[in-house]
Amino acid sequence: MLFKNNIVDKQYIMDCVATGGNVKVLAKAIHSLSRIGEELYLEPLEDGLALRSVNSSRSAFACFLLSPLFFQKYQAPSDQSFRCKIPIKSVQAVFKSLSSLDRSVEKCRIQLNSEKSRLTITLHCKHGLLKTHNLSFQDCESLQAVFDKESCANVLQAQPRLMVDTVLHFPPSQEEVTLSVSSDRVWLRNHVEDDADSSRAMMTELCLSSEEFDHFAISTQTSITFCLKELRGLLVFAESSGLPISMYFDEPGSPVILSVTDSVLEANFVLATLSEDSHPKNHGKSNTKHPDTEQPTDDFMNDDMDSFLIAMETSELPGPSHVPTSPPHPVPTNNRKHPASEEEQEEALAEGPPNKKFCSLFFGSVLPTLSQLTNQTIQSQEVLASDSEDENQAETS
Amino acid sequence: MPLSTQSQADIDQYILIASLDNARNLSNILKAISFKDHAIFNATQNGLKVTVEDSKCLQANAFIQADIFQEYTIKEDTVGFQVNLTVLLDCLTIFGASTTPGVCTALRMCYNGYGYPLTLFLEEGGVVTVCKINTQEPEEPIDFDFCSTNVTNKVILQSESLKEAFSELDMTSEVLQITMSPSHPYFRLSTFGNSGNAHYDYPKDSDMMELFQCTKLQTNRYKISLLKPSTKALALSCKVSVRTDSRGFLSLQYLVRNDDGQICFVEYYCCPDEEVGEE
Numbered sequence: 167m168l169f170k171n172n173i174v175d176k177q178y179i180m181d182c183v184a185t186g187g188n189v190k191v192l193a194k195a196i197h198s199l200s201r202i203g204e205e206l207y208l209e210p211l212e213d214g215l216a217l218r219s220v221n222s223s224r225s226a227f228a229c230f231l232l233s234p235l236f237f238q239k240y241q242a243p244s245d246q247s248f249r250c251k252i253p254i255k256s257v258q259a260v261f262k263s264l265s266s267l268d269r270s271v272e273k274c275r276i277q278l279n280s281e282k283s284r285l286t287i288t289l290h291c292k293h294g295l296l297k298t299h300n301l302s303f304q305d306c307e308s309l310q311a312v313f314d315k316e317s318c319a320n321v322l323q324a325q326p327r328l329m330v331d332t333v334l335h336f337p338p339s340q341e342e343v344t345l346s347v348s349s350d351r352v353w354l355r356n357h358v359e360d361d362a363d364s365s366r367a368m369m370t371e372l373c374l375s376s377e378e379f380d381h382f383a384i385s386t387q388t389s390i391t392f393c394l395k396e397l398r399g400l401l402v403f404a405e406s407s408g409l410p411i412s413m414y415f416d417e418p419g420s421p422v423i424l425s426v427t428d429s430v431l432e433a434n435f436v437l438a439t440l441s442e443d444s445h446p447k448n449h450g451k452s453n454t455k456h457p458d459t460e461q462p463t464d465d466f467m468n469d470d471m472d473s474f475l476i477a478m479e480t481s482e483l484p485g486p487s488h489v490p491t492s493p494p495h496p497v498p499t500n501n502r503k504h505p506a507s508e509e510e511q512e513e514a515l516a517e518g519p520p521n522k523k524f525c526s527l528f529f530g531s532v533l534p535t536l537s538q539l540t541n542q543t544i545q546s547q548e549v550l551a552s553d554s555e556d557e558n559q560a561e562t563s
Numbered sequence: 564m565p566l567s568t569q570s571q572a573d574i575d576q577y578i579l580i581a582s583l584d585n586a587r588n589l590s591n592i593l594k595a596i597s598f599k600d601h602a603i604f605n606a607t608q609n610g611l612k613v614t615v616e617d618s619k620c621l622q623a624n625a626f627i628q629a630d631i632f633q634e635y636t637i638k639e640d641t642v643g644f645q646v647n648l649t650v651l652l653d654c655l656t657i658f659g660a661s662t663t664p665g666v667c668t669a670l671r672m673c674y675n676g677y678g679y680p681l682t683l684f685l686e687e688g689g690v691v692t693v694c695k696i697n698t699q700e701p702e703e704p705i706d707f708d709f710c711s712t713n714v715t716n717k718v719i720l721q722s723e724s725l726k727e728a729f730s731e732l733d734m735t736s737e738v739l740q741i742t743m744s745p746s747h748p749y750f751r752l753s754t755f756g757n758s759g760n761a762h763y764d765y766p767k768d769s770d771m772m773e774l775f776q777c778t779k780l781q782t783n784r785y786k787i788s789l790l791k792p793s794t795k796a797l798a799l800s801c802k803v804s805v806r807t808d809s810r811g812f813l814s815l816q817y818l819v820r821n822d823d824g825q826i827c828f829v830e831y832y833c834c835p836d837e838e839v840g841e842e
Contacts, residue, residue, distance in 0.1 A: 256758030262731050270727070284759055293724055294769035301759040 179248055180210045180278040183239040189274040189289075193261035194403050195230040195433065200254045201399030202228045202435075207309045208285070209249040210242035214431075215276075218309050219254065225438035226396040227311035236430040238273075248278065250303035252285065260287050260299045311436045315423050318414035320347060320388065323381035326404035328374070329411055333401060335370055336394060342440070345415075345422075346389040350376045357391045357440075380410055390418050391440040400424055400435045418442045579606050579642045579674040582634035586670035586685065588821040589627060590655040593648065595799050595819070595829050596623035598792035602648035603701045604681075607641050614704045615648065620834045621789040622705055623796070631825050634671075642674060644698040646681055654694040658687040667822075674698075707832040713808040716743035716781055718750050719774035720765065722800045722817070728752055728763045729794045732787065736760075738836050739787045743807060744780040750805070754787070773802065783811040784836040793817075796829040811835035 184192050195217060199206060203219035203226075210216075214233040220226065234240035261267065273290040284300040291297060332354055336343060342357035355371035376382040404411045404426045415422040419441030426433045583589055596602070596615045603614040610628040629635040658668050671684040680695040732739065736754035743750055750765040750772075767775040793815055797803060800817035807813055815831040 253758060259731070259733065259758065260761075263727065293771040294766040295724055295728075295771070296762075296764040296766075297728075298762040298764070299759060300761070 178241065178277050178279055179243045180276065181239065181241040182210070182215060182237045182276045184236065184274045184276075185238045185272065187268055188236055189271045190264070190268045191236075191407065191431070192232070192274060193264055193267055194406055195232070195431075196254070196257055196261060197264065198399035198403040198433070199228055199230065200258055202226050202396055204254055205251045206254040206257050207249065207251045207306060208303075209308060212242060215240070215242070220309060220311070221396060226393060227309075227436045228396075228399070229311075229434050229436075231432045233430045233432075249306060249308055250285065251306045251309075252301055252303045256301050257287075260289070260297075260301075311421075313421055313423055313434075313436050315414040315425065315434075317416075318420070318423070319384075319386040319416050320414070321381060321383045322347075322352065322379050322413040323410050324379045324413075325410055326401060326408065328378055330401050330405050332372055332374065333394065333398070335372060340394055342391055343394045344389055344391040346387075347384045348387050349384060350382075352376070352379070381412070386417065388415070388417050390415050390420075390422055391442075392422050392437040396437055397424065397435060400426065400433065403433065415439070576675055577636075577673045578638040578676045580634060580636040580671065581606075581611065581632045582669075582671040583631075584633050584667070584669050585822055586655050586668040588631060588823065588825070589670065589672075590652055591799060591821065592625045592627060592819060592827050592829060593652055593655070595796035595817070596625050596792075597648050597652060597795075598623070600647050600649050601645055601699075602651070603643070603645050603704055605641060605643045605701070605704075606637055608637060610635070613648075616705060617789060617792075619705060620786070622707060622832045623792070624704075624830050626828045626830075628827070631821070631827065642676075643701040644674065644677075644681065645701045646696050646698050650696055651681070651683075654683050654685065654692075654696065657685055657692055657694070658690070707812055707814075707834075709806075709808055709812055709814050709832055711806075713810075714806045714814075715779060715809050716777040717774065717804065717806045718743065718765075718772060718777070719802060719804045720750075721771045721773065722797055722803050724765065724769070724771040725803055726794075726797055729791075729797055732791070733758070733761055734787065734791070736787055738784040739790050740782060740784045741805070741807070741813065742780070742782045743777045743805075745777045746780075749775070749777070774804075781807055781811065783807060783813065785813060785833050786836050789833055790831070793831045796831065800829070 196206065199217060199219040203221045205219065207218040207220075208215070209218070211231075214231045214236065216229060216231050218227070218229040220228075234242075263270075270291050271289050272292065275286075275288040275290070277286045277288070278284075279286070282300075283302065285303050287299045287301065289297040289299075336356055340356050344353075344355050344357045346353040346355075352374045353371060354374070356369060358367045358369070376384075400411070407426065407428070409426045409428055412425045412427075413422060414425070418439050421436045421438050424435045424437070593602070593613060596613065599615050599617055601615070603616075605612045605614070608629065610626060610631070613625045613627075615623045655668070655670065666688065668685050668687045673682045673684070675682075678698075680697050683692075683694040683696070685692045685694065732752075733754040733756035735756035735758070738755065740753040740755070741751070742748060742753065748762070748764045749767040752763040754761050765772060767777075796815075796817045796819070799819045801820060802818040804816040805813070806816075812835065813831075813833040815833075817829040817831075819827045819829055821827060
C-alpha cells in the first residue's frame with residue numbers, strides 16, 4: 167500500500183508537536199546547530215527534547231534543550247531509551263525557506279512510530295497543505311559534553327545586539343579570537359598564529375566597558391582564545407530570539423560556554439579554548455587518562471563503545487577505568503584542535519602537550535546500567551536542565 | 564522609428580512578421596521552456612507555438628497568440644523552422660536585463676522562409692540592433708496523443724502552493740511520484756531521496772484547489788530531472804492544471820500573464836518513468 171494512514175491511531179515512541187512561532191524557533195535551532203557539525207543528535211528526554219551537534223574535532227559542542235512546555239504536545243519514550251542521529255542537511259531540508267516558515271507553517275510534528283525505522287516530521291501548512299518527511303536515522307549513544315557553568319570563575323551577560331555588533335568587525339573568515347577580561351573591561355581581538363607573518367596580518371581589537379554588559383562578574387583576569395566561526399550560529403539564534411547571551415569561562419584550556427535561556431528552552435554552546443601553557447594545570451581532581459591509542463574522532467564515531475570516556479589529564483594518572491568522583495571539570499588534553507596525521511598525534515602524545523592546542527571536549531557515553539556512571543549521568547543531565555543555573559546569573563523570565 | 568525604415572520591398576519578402584513593443588512578452592515565456600538549446604517554431608494564423616523536447620520523453624510548448632503581438636503578419640498557412648533557443652534569448656535580451664520602468668526593448672521578428680535566417684530587429688532608447696539567426700529544418704514534434712477525452716484525473720491549482728513544493732523538491736530522488744485519487748491523499752507529490760522520502764499532500768478542499776476532478780486512484784512516477792525545468796514555467800504562472808491520462812502520461816498546463824497582463828500558455832507533457840500500476 168502506498169499510503170498507510172501514518173498520522174492517527176498508532177503507538178508512538180515519540181510524539182512532539184510545535185505550533186505557531188515555535189516552529190520557526192525549532193528551525194532556527196537546527197540551523198544554528200548546522201554551523202557546528204554535520205549531524206543532528208536527537209534525544210527526547212523527560213526534561214525535554216535535546217538537539218545536539220558536535221564538530222569533527224570535538225572542539226565545539228552545542229545543545230538545545232526544548233522543554234515539554236515548548237511543545238503543544240510532548241511525548242517522550244518512558245524509558246528514555248531512544249536517541250538517534252540524522253545528517254543535519256536532511257533535517258534542514260525539511261525547514262527550507264526559513265523566512266516564510268511562520269507565515270506558512272501552522273504546526274510541526276515529530277514522531278517515531280514503533281514499527282518504522284524512520285523519524286517522521288510533518289508540517290501542517292496553510293491552505294491545507296501537508297508536508298510529510300520520513301527521515302532515516304542512525305542509532306547512537308548519547309552525545310554530551312562535560313561542562314559545568316557553575317564552577318566557572320567568570321560570567322558575562324550581554325544583549326545579543328552587543329555581541330553581534332562586536333563580532334561584525336571581524337571578517338567571516340576569521341577563525342579564532344581572543345577574549346581578555348580585567349575587572350572592568352573586556353577586549354576582543356583576532357588571534358594570529360605565531361608563525362604567521364605578523365607584518366601582513368591585520369589586527370583588530372575592540373574594547374568594551376563592563377557597563378555594556380547586563381552582568382559582569384569577573385573573579386579571574388584572564389585571556390581565552392576560541393573559535394569564532396562556530397559561535398556565529400548561536401549569535402544568529404540569540405539575535406532573532408532577542409534573548410541575552412551568557413558567557414561562562416575560566417582560565418585558558420577550559421571551555422567557554424555560551425548560553426541562551428528562556429522559560430521553555432536552553433541553548434548551550436561549548437567551545438574549547440586554546441591552552442597556552444606547556445604544562446596544563448592540575449586541577450586537583452582525579453580524572454582518567456584516556457586510552458592513548460584512541461583519537462577523538464575515532465572514539466566518538468564508534469557508537470558501539472562500552473567504555474565511558476571522561477576528561478583527561480595530561481599528567482600521570484590511573485588507567486581508563488577510574489571515574490572522577492567530583493563534578494567533572496574539563497582539562498587540557500594532548501589532542502590537537504585539528505588532528506592532522508596519525509603521526510603527529512602520536513608524536514604529541516609521546517612528547518607531552520604541545521605548546522598550543524585546543525582542548526577536545528569530553529563526552530560521556532550515557533550507559534545507565536553501570537552504577538559508577540550514575541553520578542555522571544545525573545551531572546550531565548543537571549547541566550542541561552535549566553534549574554542548574556547559579557544565582558548570580560541574571561535570568562530572563 | 565528605426566524599425567520602420569525598411570523598404571516596402573524588404574517587407575514584402577517576409578512570410579512572417581511579428582512585432583512587440585516589449586520583447587519581454589516573448590523572452591520571458593521562452594525562458595520558461597529553455598531547458599534545451601533547440602526550439603521548433605511553428606507559426607499559424609492563431610499565433611506562435613514554440614516547442615522544446617528532451618529525450619523523447621518530455622515536451623514543452625509555449626503559446627503566444629497572435630493578438631499578443633502589436634503586429635502579426637503571416638503569408639502562409641503554417642511557417643515552421645528550428646533555431647537555437649539560447650542564441651535567440653541572448654538576442655532578445657541583448658540590451659541587458661534592465662527593468663527600468665518605461666524602458667523596454669522593442670522587437671520585430673522577420674522570416675523570409677525556408678533557408679533564410681530569422682531576423683530580429685531590436686530597439687531600445689534609439690539604439691537598433693539587427694540579429695540574424697540561422698534556422699534549421701524543423702523536426703516534427705512528438706505527438707504525445709494526449710487528448711482530453713482520455714483524461715483520468717485533473718486538478719487545477721493556484722501556482723503559489725505548488726511553487727513551494729517544486730522549489731523544495733529533493734533532487735537526490737530520481738523520480739517525482741504523483742498520486743491522484745478521489746479519496747485521501749487526493750493529490751500527492753512524493754520524492755524518494757538519500758535522506759528518506761517526502762510527501763506533499765494537497766487536500767481536495769484546499770482553497771488553493773480550484774478544480775478537483777479525479778475519477779480513480781493513479782500513481783505515476785516521472786524522472787525528476789525531466790520535470791525540474793517546469794519549475795520555471797510554474798514560477799511565471801498564476802494557475803496550473805495537472806492532468807493524467809489512462810496511460811499515466813502527464814500534462815501540466817500553466818497560465819501565464821505577461822507584463823501587460825495578457826494571457827499566454829505553457830504546457831509540459833511527460834511520459835511516466837515506469838509502470839507503477841494502479842491499485
